[in-house]
Amino acid sequence: MMKDAPLELPKKAILDNYEMCEGLYDEIFDANQNAREHYKILVEDFGKLKPEDYTKLNDYAKISFFNQGITFAVYSESLKGVERIFPFDLMPRIIAAKEWEHVEKGLIQRNLAINHFLYDIYHDKKILRDKVVPADLVFSSNFYVREMIGINPPGNIYTHICGTDIIRHNDGHYYVLEDNVRCPSGVSYVLSNRETMKKVFSNGFLHHDVRSIDDYPHQLLEMMVSMAPEGVDDPTCVVMSPGMYNSAYYEHSFLAQNMGIQLVEGRDLFVDKNFVYMKTIHGPTKIDVIYRRVDDEFIDPLCFRAGSYLGVPGLMSAYRAGNVTLINAPGTGVADDKAVYIYMPDIIRYYLNEEPILKNVRTYRCELEEDYRFVMENMHNLVVKPVDESGGYGILIGSRASQEELEEFRTLITGNRRKYIAQPIMSLSVHGTFIESESAFEQRHIDLRTFSLMSKDKQFVLKGGLSRVALTRGSLVVNSSQGGGSKDTWVLEE
Amino acid sequence: MSDHHIDYNIEYYSKNTYKETATEGIFEFNVSPCNEEGQILVDYKIKQTLSDSVFRQSNLFGFEINRIRSTAKFEEFYFRYQARVQKARIPLPGVPAWNLEKELEELLSDQFFINHHVFLCPSFYTRLPEQQLSLVPVYDKKISPLDYLKTLNDHVHASMKYESNATSVTTKAGDALALSKGVCQDFAHVFIAMARYNGIPARYVSGYLHQGINYVGSSFMHAWVEAYVPGMGWIGFDPTNNILVDEHFIKVSHGADYADCSPIKGVLRTNGDSVMAYDVKVMSQQSQQ
Numbered sequence: 001m002m003k004d005a006p007l008e009l010p011k012k013a014i015l016d017n018y019e020m021c022e023g024l025y026d027e028i029f030d031a032n033q034n035a036r037e038h039y040k041i042l043v044e045d046f047g048k049l050k051p052e053d054y055t056k057l058n059d060y061a062k063i064s065f066f067n068q069g070i071t072f073a074v075y076s077e078s079l080k081g082v083e084r085i086f087p088f089d090l091m092p093r094i095i096a097a098k099e100w101e102h103v104e105k106g107l108i109q110r111n112l113a114i115n116h117f118l119y120d121i122y123h124d125k126k127i128l129r130d131k132v133v134p135a136d137l138v139f140s141s142n143f144y145v146r147e148m149i150g151i152n153p154p155g156n157i158y159t160h161i162c163g164t165d166i167i168r169h170n171d172g173h174y175y176v177l178e179d180n181v182r183c184p185s186g187v188s189y190v191l192s193n194r195e196t197m198k199k200v201f202s203n204g205f206l207h208h209d210v211r212s213i214d215d216y217p218h219q220l221l222e223m224m225v226s227m228a229p230e231g232v233d234d235p236t237c238v239v240m241s242p243g244m245y246n247s248a249y250y251e252h253s254f255l256a257q258n259m260g261i262q263l264v265e266g267r268d269l270f271v272d273k274n275f276v277y278m279k280t281i282h283g284p285t286k287i288d289v290i291y292r293r294v295d296d297e298f299i300d301p302l303c304f305r306a307g308s309y310l311g312v313p314g315l316m317s318a319y320r321a322g323n324v325t326l327i328n329a330p331g332t333g334v335a336d337d338k339a340v341y342i343y344m345p346d347i348i349r350y351y352l353n354e355e356p357i358l359k360n361v362r363t364y365r366c367e368l369e370e371d372y373r374f375v376m377e378n379m380h381n382l383v384v385k386p387v388d389e390s391g392g393y394g395i396l397i398g399s400r401a402s403q404e405e406l407e408e409f410r411t412l413i414t415g416n417r418r419k420y421i422a423q424p425i426m427s428l429s430v431h432g433t434f435i436e437s438e439s440a441f442e443q444r445h446i447d448l449r450t451f452s453l454m455s456k457d458k459q460f461v462l463k464g465g466l467s468r469v470a471l472t473r474g475s476l477v478v479n480s481s482q483g484g485g486s487k488d489t490w491v492l493e494e
Numbered sequence: 495m496s497d498h499h500i501d502y503n504i505e506y507y508s509k510n511t512y513k514e515t516a517t518e519g520i521f522e523f524n525v526s527p528c529n530e531e532g533q534i535l536v537d538y539k540i541k542q543t544l545s546d547s548v549f550r551q552s553n554l555f556g557f558e559i560n561r562i563r564s565t566a567k568f569e570e571f572y573f574r575y576q577a578r579v580q581k582a583r584i585p586l587p588g589v590p591a592w593n594l595e596k597e598l599e600e601l602l603s604d605q606f607f608i609n610h611h612v613f614l615c616p617s618f619y620t621r622l623p624e625q626q627l628s629l630v631p632v633y634d635k636k637i638s639p640l641d642y643l644k645t646l647n648d649h650v651h652a653s654m655k656y657e658s659n660a661t662s663v664t665t666k667a668g669d670a671l672a673l674s675k676g677v678c679q680d681f682a683h684v685f686i687a688m689a690r691y692n693g694i695p696a697r698y699v700s701g702y703l704h705q706g707i708n709y710v711g712s713s714f715m716h717a718w719v720e721a722y723v724p725g726m727g728w729i730g731f732d733p734t735n736n737i738l739v740d741e742h743f744i745k746v747s748h749g750a751d752y753a754d755c756s757p758i759k760g761v762l763r764t765n766g767d768s769v770m771a772y773d774v775k776v777m778s779q780q781s782q783q
Contacts, residue, residue, distance in 0.1 A: 313761040
């Protein structure tokens, strides 16, 4: 009915030719092409814009990003070391207050359960003894760190920072896609996106009650300070980066700067008698809390990978002695092993005695005979992922793959079944996104990387997060390393 | 020397020389005999030229590590560790403590796997490639694990030839097995890989071996194995010499494999090559008289 009378829909204005694909969940419009309640004002605001105006605003936004120097590096053979501006889309993604409340509760629940799980597997291992999670799955995880057995991190907190990825499926429900509990990145883009939006689209903020995200660096620092080793009242905190060749170096420097603390690399630190010191022109300064953006296996060449220059020799023994806090704790990666993900609903029930608030995607564990056979036969309808990668590397989307690629993955999986899981291809929700080459808005798939902080008695969830956009039409891959863009994410006040 | 115990004097010495001046260095020495049943570290002294002090601490498995850190630039340094150890004569394990049924019940339980996972799961040096698993003598569970382990000791000893230069410190069990050659470290890794594959916990042990009453002279550190027998605990096997561990073995530390027990580990900043000389002396009281 609506389709026959487009002229009666002035509210669509700049979105006039917005094409809606059937079977997809559009965040802005419902199935009858009416703007959803929490998008009505935004659609009206955008409706006052002509495409030329929009292009102009878009250019302002780009200049703002250039000037802030917000870039990331791409790891690939042909583009080694290329720095890129993270593509940004001016149309914000809006999440209604009620819906956010649900998401936030779900994230906190999940993160608490993960933290209990990590404490347990490095102590009594009750969940393994009770056979809720298979013991061999945990012990065979590449991220299981023996050095953490029996260690009590301050407040028994392991996952101080979680970067849970959630998506909305075409059934309208939110699903957790990945729990990123090692070194999740992206929060600097959230803060920079908001800065840019405020400059370029300030009217939007007059018409919407958007919840603030500005205090994230403050919350992060407060959490770090509260996690200081026992007996340290005025801790010295630092951000430790692998250095300027890391894809997230911009973020490391951004966070250090915004927290007002030092950005260091491994070579700036040393360990003496199990205490960590920073080399300064005034002599050594003792360091108490390290937000390390260096992966476990590189943090200490005496303990883990010998020959790594990114870490600090002796850091793990200083940590084990309780003289320095590492954020996140080593060994958290077991919980974001994609094969352990399968058991997350059971993990929540086991420790919290609650039903999971956020859904889990049905996941096939290739190590199990039945699942393996199913995956081999139905690969063209599945997404295959390595359990221990991040950033969208090494995944196969069955429906888009060639016969050769499918065959290649069959061989890969058969050669190392522990390493692969498969999931049905989820239909990520879509959001209107300005496509420059078309000078028009088109539907693009999006997800949401959330950021949660955990300290002893406090749970903090950043209101919104990073809405990532797959810029290629029809693509489901939103990772910035794979050519994705992002949007500002607005969580509305009640 | 008494009937009940033997006194040993042990010396570990290493000297590192660098072609280019090193600006910063940190080293850990895992060479100190441990205290355990039947073995007492009576006293020890350390002389070294790198650091103004030696920092002692326990590693992951509770063994003492000596750590030294450079306080100035250096071109060489040495580390000398001397200890006196008293070792009791203990009877060799004869018959299993439990009957087979009870042994197997424990060995096959899920709790047992969880409790001993560090010494049951394959580790970096002891993971055997799929195609070599057929070379592992299968434990048929008709005899005690103790008896199986004795036959495994025979088997590893018989199927590997001792050869100094065939392998290196980075050689894994699978590579040594393919060569059928190696040194004590390789014999130990192969034994461990095979025991674990059969569900018997096994750990790598490094230490000193007294090679004979009148034996004096340069030697190396030795490596052997401890495997877990339900009801008896950890029993020592030396597949290199095809014997059970007795009072001539002076234990320093154990771990999942060599990586947990290497006598020296270090990280340093220098541009050039380095040369390391190292020497071990084990003397029983009698041999010094």
